[in-house]
Amino acid sequence: MYRSFAAIGILTCLMILGCQPIEQQAEGPAYRVETIDTPEGLSVETGGLDFLPDGRLIACFRRGEVMIYDEKTQEWALFAHGLQDPLWIKALSNDKVLVMQRSELTEIIDSDQDGKADKFRTITDDFGMSGNYAEFAYGPEIDKEGNYYIALNTASAMAGVYDITRGEFSPIGRNGRMYSAVPYRGWMLKVKPDGTTIPWASGLRSPNGLEFNDEGDLFVPDNQGDWLGTSKLYHVEKGNFYGHVPSLVWEEGFEDIEPLKLPVPVLNKMRTKAAILFPHGFLANSPTQPLVDRTEGKFGPFTGQMFIGEMNHKRIMRVMLEKVQGEYQGAVVSFLDSTGLNIGNNRLAFSPNGDLWVGQTDHGWPGDQGIQKISWNGKVPMEVKKMSLTKEGFELTFTKPVNAQVANNPENYHFERYYYKYNQAYGSDRYGIETIKVTDAKVADDDKSVRLTLEKLDTGFIYDLQLKEFASGKGEALVHNRLFYTLNYLKE
């Protein structure tokens, strides 16, 4: 019975609203995706990608291999093997790399320069391991002073812990869907070059990616689940708590407190909100590594912005951050949908010539295995280059002049707003769904930007904008016509 009602409801929706799915448009002719051949016998569950100073790709894989790929000769060479589920790689020189293993951050050195690593130097293993499969470790990214930052995944209640664990075991920390039974699970750690390891920020669940922007601010994504109504991108700063509760068990002064018993309003007050929310399911299920475009135009018109991978869709996203009242917030839009891209887009790296390399994985989850390369062919795609908040609404800047007749009509901007709940439940529905009218739209003299006035502008919402009728002045369709702006602060 219920099902019949649901079906009828869905039919109605299809007929009246059209339901507005994200349109899967080809990005071509601006971007091209190419699949890289990988060696036979390699399970291409890509944990890390980077480029050596000499321009060769270096990558690490789930079963412990570190391999080097020379694009000129299209040959792979084994640099090291036997590592424990490595999930990050950072080249320091042509014969020295940092690799994050489940168990430690390691400097791997080819000391006799024969192409094969022979020294595996532990930088830090000062964090706990319970044996739970979800206890992944990510990073490092390196700050301007040369300190390393690493992030530790929480454990999953879908599996237990080992009899022998590394680090102090906390029965209180063992509670929860994703939990923190050993030290610093769900934390960001700062590691000095001498190995001194300092707890830096807490409240993370699955921080699968780190990136500094040019201002030296650190960004980390987190994955929808318990305490996360939807996936997020945080600006991570020292001492902050980001909302996933079990990690608080390792917070100083919390010795006698059971974090999961704290009232949600208290936790809500304690937490630092995300700069970007990724609506779950239809935009992203699992955002991965953020990467700033520092190609100076070799990869198209988005230099300085951040790309971020996605596991469950054939998608790379683009993040446009701005500071409002001193805090980061901004918009996210799809950058690439399909065009030959696989799913499982776990790792990103720019080659010296400005191609974006994508390492895929599945690791027992939805995903793909492989490595792909995205290159730009020099043609500017018709896109919203920037979405920024104004006192009255938003300003949109396009990569090319827009059809002014369309852009001057407020009815061509379809805004909806909604929010996700912060609570212990796994994920959240969308709440407060409301259509927001645009009361005024004014295109700038150069036809490249437009200022919008909205009837309602409030904090605590995602403003979900669709621009279905849009095209450039020459009739070229907008490639990605749906943007999501996370509004935490209003313009003063």
Add this chain to the structure above:
Amino acid sequence: MVKERLKLDLCRLCFCIILSAIFWGSPLNVLAQSGTAVDRTIELKAVAGLKYDKVRLVIKPGTTVRIELENADEMLHNMLIVEPGSRERVVEQAEAMDEQGMEMDYIPQSSNVIGSIPLLEAGEKASLVFKAPNEEGIYPYVCTYPAHGIVMYGAIYVTNDPDSLPRIDEDPNIPEPVRNQMAASNSMHPYPMEMPTVTRLFMPDASPAAIAVGMEKNQSYAWDAGFSHLRYVWSGGYIDASKQWDAKAQEVAELVGEVYYRNTAGFPFRVARKDSVPTPDFKGYSLNEEGYPQFEYKMGSIVVRELIVPADTSPGFQIQYQLDNVQQPIWYKMSDNNNVTVTVSKGKVEEEMISLTPEQAKQFIINISANK
């Protein structure tokens, strides 16, 4: 919304499934009313690693089966039975549902869908009844939750001749990873497995920071980087990591062979006093010319280098120690193993302890051989 809906009792859920099938009317009309007598009940599980536990079901034309699906995974899964040859199309249709998908359990309105079980949360069960047509055919079943459909499927063979099925590792109707697993070769890497070799992974009877080392002479050991000491040594082979690497890593590796030596002493060193157990700090390892790892760890200011190699007599092994910055006497606690003979190159054996002067401790060897 979805969560509330899934709170419906399962009986009602089954009823709904049948209604939905009628509503979306398949020309084959293969679903019967709930309570209809069935010829057979088939239990199917959605399991970790985006798989159904069975990838082939074989039934005779004209028979009626109940398929009971249990979601034994942590992710949401559904199950759709679809018309022959339409699996990929239905998966695409489900993917295109976008935000409507969750609300409709990713079951597209499609004439290709014969029957369905909606999204089940971890631990939930539901069933459907499938009446096989009188003609032979291969009916795919698939999970259409986004990104699952490309690997999470199987096939119902409606056939009078079960022996005529293709070999499972060559069957194009089952997922490639499952086929590959069936045809699995021994090397799980892009390089041949040659000894010695090092593999860091989850091992039995060790902390999660274990290191497996395969040696020549068909011997292997587990060394624990979480505690900086040897755990055990076995002979007869190395490890089988396939279960750990084929899923999310819920399983420890399996040992190939028999353990003949276990460290029962824990961290063996004592510094300055016989009862003073230092806390070691693991510093990594170097590979020697042959490829054996030499571990390095610190106990206070003392740096220890530890190299384990096969002994001359097999099965047996040798631990070669080098200690730097030793200023005080060292004791080394021996493990309690039957059927092994232990000899030391230096120092004095006093009950279960080897006593070493600072000079002797700089370099010494412990040799352990299994008794015949």
